[in-house]
Amino acid sequence: MTPYEPKKFALPALEGISPKSVEEHIALYEGYVKNFNVITATVADLLKDSEKNAHALSELTRRRSFEFDGMRLHELYFSQFENGVMPMGSGSPLSLALDAQYGGPERAITQIKAVAMMRGPGWSILYFDPQNKQFQIGFAGEQHQGHFVTLPIILALDVWEHAYLLDYGALGKAKYVDAFFANLNWSVIENRFSGTQRG
Amino acid sequence: MTPYEPKKFALPALEGISPKSVEEHIALYEGYVKNFNVITATVADLLKDSEKNAHALSELTRRRSFEFDGMRLHELYFSQFENGVMPMGSGSPLSLALDAQYGGPERAITQIKAVAMMRGPGWSILYFDPQNKQFQIGFAGEQHQGHFVTLPIILALDVWEHAYLLDYGALGKAKYVDAFFANLNWSVIENRFSGTQRG
Amino acid sequence: MTPYEPKKFALPALEGISPKSVEEHIALYEGYVKNFNVITATVADLLKDSEKNAHALSELTRRRSFEFDGMRLHELYFSQFENGVMPMGSGSPLSLALDAQYGGPERAITQIKAVAMMRGPGWSILYFDPQNKQFQIGFAGEQHQGHFVTLPIILALDVWEHAYLLDYGALGKAKYVDAFFANLNWSVIENRFSGTQRG
Amino acid sequence: MTPYEPKKFALPALEGISPKSVEEHIALYEGYVKNFNVITATVADLLKDSEKNAHALSELTRRRSFEFDGMRLHELYFSQFENGVMPMGSGSPLSLALDAQYGGPERAITQIKAVAMMRGPGWSILYFDPQNKQFQIGFAGEQHQGHFVTLPIILALDVWEHAYLLDYGALGKAKYVDAFFANLNWSVIENRFSGTQRG
Numbered sequence: 001m002t003p004y005e006p007k008k009f010a011l012p013a014l015e016g017i018s019p020k021s022v023e024e025h026i027a028l029y030e031g032y033v034k035n036f037n038v039i040t041a042t043v044a045d046l047l048k049d050s051e052k053n054a055h056a057l058s059e060l061t062r063r064r065s066f067e068f069d070g071m072r073l074h075e076l077y078f079s080q081f082e083n084g085v086m087p088m089g090s091g092s093p094l095s096l097a098l099d100a101q102y103g104g105p106e107r108a109i110t111q112i113k114a115v116a117m118m119r120g121p122g123w124s125i126l127y128f129d130p131q132n133k134q135f136q137i138g139f140a141g142e143q144h145q146g147h148f149v150t151l152p153i154i155l156a157l158d159v160w161e162h163a164y165l166l167d168y169g170a171l172g173k174a175k176y177v178d179a180f181f182a183n184l185n186w187s188v189i190e191n192r193f194s195g196t197q198r199g
Numbered sequence: 200m201t202p203y204e205p206k207k208f209a210l211p212a213l214e215g216i217s218p219k220s221v222e223e224h225i226a227l228y229e230g231y232v233k234n235f236n237v238i239t240a241t242v243a244d245l246l247k248d249s250e251k252n253a254h255a256l257s258e259l260t261r262r263r264s265f266e267f268d269g270m271r272l273h274e275l276y277f278s279q280f281e282n283g284v285m286p287m288g289s290g291s292p293l294s295l296a297l298d299a300q301y302g303g304p305e306r307a308i309t310q311i312k313a314v315a316m317m318r319g320p321g322w323s324i325l326y327f328d329p330q331n332k333q334f335q336i337g338f339a340g341e342q343h344q345g346h347f348v349t350l351p352i353i354l355a356l357d358v359w360e361h362a363y364l365l366d367y368g369a370l371g372k373a374k375y376v377d378a379f380f381a382n383l384n385w386s387v388i389e390n391r392f393s394g395t396q397r398g
Numbered sequence: 399m400t401p402y403e404p405k406k407f408a409l410p411a412l413e414g415i416s417p418k419s420v421e422e423h424i425a426l427y428e429g430y431v432k433n434f435n436v437i438t439a440t441v442a443d444l445l446k447d448s449e450k451n452a453h454a455l456s457e458l459t460r461r462r463s464f465e466f467d468g469m470r471l472h473e474l475y476f477s478q479f480e481n482g483v484m485p486m487g488s489g490s491p492l493s494l495a496l497d498a499q500y501g502g503p504e505r506a507i508t509q510i511k512a513v514a515m516m517r518g519p520g521w522s523i524l525y526f527d528p529q530n531k532q533f534q535i536g537f538a539g540e541q542h543q544g545h546f547v548t549l550p551i552i553l554a555l556d557v558w559e560h561a562y563l564l565d566y567g568a569l570g571k572a573k574y575v576d577a578f579f580a581n582l583n584w585s586v587i588e589n590r591f592s593g594t595q596r597g
Numbered sequence: 598m599t600p601y602e603p604k605k606f607a608l609p610a611l612e613g614i615s616p617k618s619v620e621e622h623i624a625l626y627e628g629y630v631k632n633f634n635v636i637t638a639t640v641a642d643l644l645k646d647s648e649k650n651a652h653a654l655s656e657l658t659r660r661r662s663f664e665f666d667g668m669r670l671h672e673l674y675f676s677q678f679e680n681g682v683m684p685m686g687s688g689s690p691l692s693l694a695l696d697a698q699y700g701g702p703e704r705a706i707t708q709i710k711a712v713a714m715m716r717g718p719g720w721s722i723l724y725f726d727p728q729n730k731q732f733q734i735g736f737a738g739e740q741h742q743g744h745f746v747t748l749p750i751i752l753a754l755d756v757w758e759h760a761y762l763l764d765y766g767a768l769g770k771a772k773y774v775d776a777f778f779a780n781l782n783w784s785v786i787e788n789r790f791s792g793t794q795r796g
Contacts, residue, residue, distance in 0.1 A: 066345070072349060119257070138263060139257075
């Protein structure tokens, strides 16, 4: 397999999320890319004697999604900040669809924030199901537990401790969640939604 | 939210998977649809007093993906049998892509089978990542643990005990896995892959 | 490490749980013992070059509890049937303690049965916490997820599909749960509780 | 049920683990106690109409171990620092047993440290199995995943991000693990082991 390459993000200064926190967070992201590539290469190597290595192959295979999802989710996360704050367009297709399902974007955001406050490391995620044209708001544990399978992601909010501990302390998740929403470039998020409306 | 409706599948008689086993399997699938709708409605109801119901809301939210994924994966599973056996087209885009990455479709299938033999209830899954144009073979625990997030699914093989126990006994998973592959309509699977090549 | 040896159980004929079902269940149990020993030996082997094998060591280490718990829980399960049905002693220490906490053993059993009906493969378990002298009723997913750490187990009820599918079908868990309770030798279970009252 | 009470720990100043980090860590511990009590009370309340509340009861039941294990593991963790550093007694029963199984306590510690470096939030744990008189070293994910069921814990090392992020940054786990071992009162740990040798 072709290894994955870590992406670079055009990040502005963020309000309420410090440069040091972002720097360490990016380093963690790059760790996911690196470890996914290493485990994938290890699996390929062990496959040369798949019978002898059956148990190791199984457990490395089981773990690949932890690294892959850590990679992919952080790419969705950081790109939401690229090029600076931009509000959701009133009357944009995303805004209209959130309005139709939740009675207004603000009410969807309130639910995403509530899910972000769930206990344990993970992600609060807004998915969209193209099959029945509805959003789903979910909590994914760590990187890889409990995703809505196959659904595209519209918005991804990291609530591992590394996302907020430096800036707000171990009990400061709520403040970080507010800071996250204050920094979003909604045009990126609107583009993701538009991408689900084609084909 | 609009409730999901259980789908009907045009299933032929299967070789090595008994009508009774299929009948119970379909009933389990319908249970996922029903339970997803019930939990989703319960969440909507509890949101009316979200502070008082915070813990119940959290844990029902955490569980929704178990039911959703059980629904969606079984839809991918049963539709692979619809309209009867059809071999993979030699020279089809799927066949060529598997050849390029694995050195032949048969070698990909061998790996999918090996992953299916991993211990524990779950699914052996062939995903495709449109971003870097590569397949990923993964094992998802139960319905919802360890998926490759956002990736479309090309092939989904159920290896819960209910899939094989009636026909082959608790130790008969390998025989069931062979039966699964003997019954596939590969044109369905090829169409899924083609769907990832657009846009 | 000294490998674990599979235990033999003095099982009577069970009411409503067929000999074939028991036979396959015992074979699955022996698989846990065997696989725990194999993974443990593999870990020991890979430790000889722990740097090169770091990822495989991690994931095999992560998985050992799945096999260990499968072994230990099945030993607790089968021994509950040994030597045939025996009712709970009215006025036994276990009976009195369940009475004090739940308002009667029957009400504890009702809760254990309700937990057994939770969706997904796992175990409904009655633990006892010697520190605060209270029982805890819990659901452990698969073999190893969500145990009450360090607590001794008083009663263990297997609700994987292999426990009931042959005898009652994929939708027959409730009937199996009733059969389980009809076959218990409560003196075994009372002895476990008495063991927690010493020291 | 009688609610659990948060414990107080006689903690000395720690080398390499700052007072602020300890203070926040204790607050997190108290959160586990509080949330376990709240969920337990909620379950008791919902049981009054167990049919109507079946789904919420299931998912709150499923989650109770997360809070319980967070409570119990942190009690094992902090008590290891109480009353200040004390080396392992050479020739103590624990030392001799580690020597017999691992070829010296230092080699056991090396393995515990390696397990602590596994990716993801959780615990590196030294268990002891009184049945076959052997230690098991395991990694428990978050608070509740993958424990060796029923086994007493001899040593518990927290490797969630909150344990090290303030003092060492998101990439500083190894330094924290060294600091952890530099602060241990081994007499506490030896007493746990001695407790498993009775009865």
